[in-house]
Amino acid sequence: MAKDSQTSFVAGLEDVVANTSDICYVDGKEGRLIYQGYDIHDLINGKATFEEVIYLLWNGVLPSAAEVAKFTQQIATQRTLRPEVIRFLKGVRKDANAMEVLRTAVSYAGIYDEDNSDESFEANVRKATRLVAQVPTVVTAYERIRQGLEPVEPDASLSMAASFFYLLRGAKPDEFTENAFNIALILHADHELNASTFSARVTAATLSDIYSAITSAVGTLKGPLHGGANEQVMKMLLEIGSVDKVQSYIDQALADRKKIMGFGHRVYRTEDPRATHLRHLSKEAGERAGNTSWYEMSQVIERTVMDKKGLNPNVDFYSASMYYSLGLPLHLFTPIFACSRVSGWTAHVLEQYRNNRLIRPRAEYTGATGLRYVPISQR
Ligand SMILES: CC(=O)SCCNC(=O)CCNC(=O)[C@H](O)C(C)(C)COP(=O)(O)OP(=O)(O)OC[C@H]1O[C@@H](n2cnc3c(N)ncnc32)[C@H](O)[C@@H]1OP(=O)(O)O
């Protein structure tokens, strides 16, 4: 068959440049992560809020004090879910996968969004604001409904980090928890053309609506090779159970050619810069909870996987033990990732709409050629 494609196939699109973007730069060689020109270490050491980072991702500049105050309020006042979405959450089976519920709730919320039929850029910014505001409300409301509790009425005076715990538990978190969670939200906010962001951009590039794009992204984040890895990491820690069992567990898993969740990365060839912060937070959260065993096991796993495979931990490794030490249930780990990444997804979707071209790559055909149809009676 004649080849009409100029380029050759690259498995998993590794290192293929699929679009330009101003939002995020991942330096895989040096292990640096840059949001709109700002190194994440600088944002965290400078004590940025997650709201400030969302503003930065969407607008390309850091907000002034007045701008961030206004933006924070715009998000905070959009947290309440529409009654249709609450009814959906109350009606869905109580043992559903939290990511599947989130995926369907995002899709459902889009149908009822007051700007549903308005595809102007301004309307898309309003929809993006509702998405970043309401994804955490969906996650926490479903968790409470599952437990037989009523969802908590949002409190617009709280930061996004504090609000998550308030909506989940009906009580404000302590200062350490709020700060640690704020950092985790910043660290997970964006990561260039990771699989879920790529999904969102592909959907947006057909000029489909922003809710469809974010629904695609949630479905993509769920997989254990992507955002779903953080839940798998905690399952592994619980299965291993104690530090003395780590070595034999990892040896056996590698002998069985199993992947160790939370290790390896398509782009980083060095330490994932997010893991540096999450490692510290995991230790501190463990100390505060009076149980550092998850952190200690994680340390031994890290050394063993480095020795045996030369692989570094990624963002999903230490976030698992950190969240667990903050008392968060493991089935919420990946939805929590979505609560942060929805900021990056929406930034990319808005960027795609600003300068759109359909995303449609080619496949290298490896199937049969020249076959003749055989009537069914002769097969
Ligand atoms: C937010 C995020 O998405 S971060 C990533 C979260 N995912 C995980 O933590 C899951 C575990 N990690 C992985 O599966 C991979 O490292 C990925 C998916 C992150 C990257 O995948 P790829 O770039 O396609 O690398 P690939 O899977 O081809 O691995 C290359 C080699 O390293 C090995 N390898 C990669 N990651 C791991 C791992 N976690 N454990 C053991 N071996 C691994 C592979 O087995 C392969 O070895 P081989 O060449 O001997 O067959």
Ligand SMILES: O=C([O-])CC(=O)C(=O)O
């Ligand atoms: O960039 C990737 O491929 C995966 C990742 O680390 C992320 O999405 O945060």
